Amino acid sequence: MSHSHSPIDHSVDHTYLELPFFEVPLPSFLQALGITRFVLMEIIAGALICAIFIPLARHMAANPVTRGRWWNLLEMLVVFVRDNIVKLGLHGHHARMLLPFFLTLFFFILFNNLLGQVPGGATPTGNVNVTGVLAALVFGMTLFLGMRQSGVLGFWINLVPKLDLPIFLKPFLWIVLFLIELLSLLVKHVVLALRLFANMFAGHTVQAVVMGFAISAGTAGWLWYVVTPTVIAASLALMMLELLVAVLQAYIFCLLAAMFIGSAVEPHH
Numbered sequence: 001m002s003h004s005h006s007p008i009d010h011s012v013d014h015t016y017l018e019l020p021f022f023e024v025p026l027p028s029f030l031q032a033l034g035i036t037r038f039v040l041m042e043i044i045a046g047a048l049i050c051a052i053f054i055p056l057a058r059h060m061a062a063n064p065v066t067r068g069r070w071w072n073l074l075e076m077l078v079v080f081v082r083d084n085i086v087k088l089g090l091h092g093h094h095a096r097m098l099l100p101f102f103l104t105l106f107f108f109i110l111f112n113n114l115l116g117q118v119p120g121g122a123t124p125t126g127n128v129n130v131t132g133v134l135a136a137l138v139f140g141m142t143l144f145l146g147m148r149q150s151g152v153l154g155f156w157i158n159l160v161p162k163l164d165l166p167i168f169l170k171p172f173l174w175i176v177l178f179l180i181e182l183l184s185l186l187v188k189h190v191v192l193a194l195r196l197f198a199n200m201f202a203g204h205t206v207q208a209v210v211m212g213f214a215i216s217a218g219t220a221g222w223l224w225y226v227v228t229p230t231v232i233a234a235s236l237a238l239m240m241l242e243l244l245v246a247v248l249q250a251y252i253f254c255l256l257a258a259m260f261i262g263s264a265v266e267p268h269h
Helices: 007-011 028-032 037-062 069-089 092-115 128-150 152-157 170-217 223-265
Strands: 016-018 023-025
Touching: 007 170, 016 037, 037 069, 037 092, 069 092, 069 223, 092 128, 092 223, 128 152, 128 170, 128 223, 170 223
Parallel strands: none
Antiparallel strands: 016 023
16 A cells, blocks of 8 residues: 655544554544544543543542552552642632543543554644644533533623723723633634644654655665664654653643633632
8 A cells, every 4th residue: 555655644644554664554444434543543542541540440449548550650640630730720629520521631632642652653633623622622611611600691701800990991991801801712722722733743743754864865875874873863862752742732731721711610800
């Protein structure tokens, strides 16, 4: 099965899996269901969450103290999300209530980011449609919880902080500030999607470009022996950087999401 191998081609969705030296088309029944390699990676990410954290929840429920290195590591990750993401943006009841949501969101993004580093894998978060849906989910939670907390009308009124102004200025400035805050609310969530997409897409594209140097040098005779070791070293360095970026971007996305939702359920006065 022959396909072009431009850097962009490596970073977009396909109906086949890319292995180091060949491509494996997805089974026809999966393609008939509309399952591409990005969708398959998302399914795998969801399965990993269930396979890891459902047993963890059962273990923690059955044992007052978590025992074992594996369970302690997983509990440490859960505590990290709780203390360094959820509690920074939310407080009290809302932090406890939304912890499962943010745990799922964080590890879903993280696993999708990391699957691109596995041979044959891909990075769905390098697709703006995927990150757009994730940002839309956060936007929906922001609106729903904000309106549940303050009431439908109260939520929209609370977008604008209290104005200590003369009565003849207040209506005009309130409308202007409301439009600005409404635009800001929309833009923040659009940027949330674009930030994750841009970082993951760019990282994999750069990796593909670097690997392409070795392929291009393959027809240059002795030059291949000079270029290839350099490309391998650069690729390993980029892979390490991508692992860091994968974790960092999952953290940033969820932290900003917690702050956006927190500002909705605990509006300024």
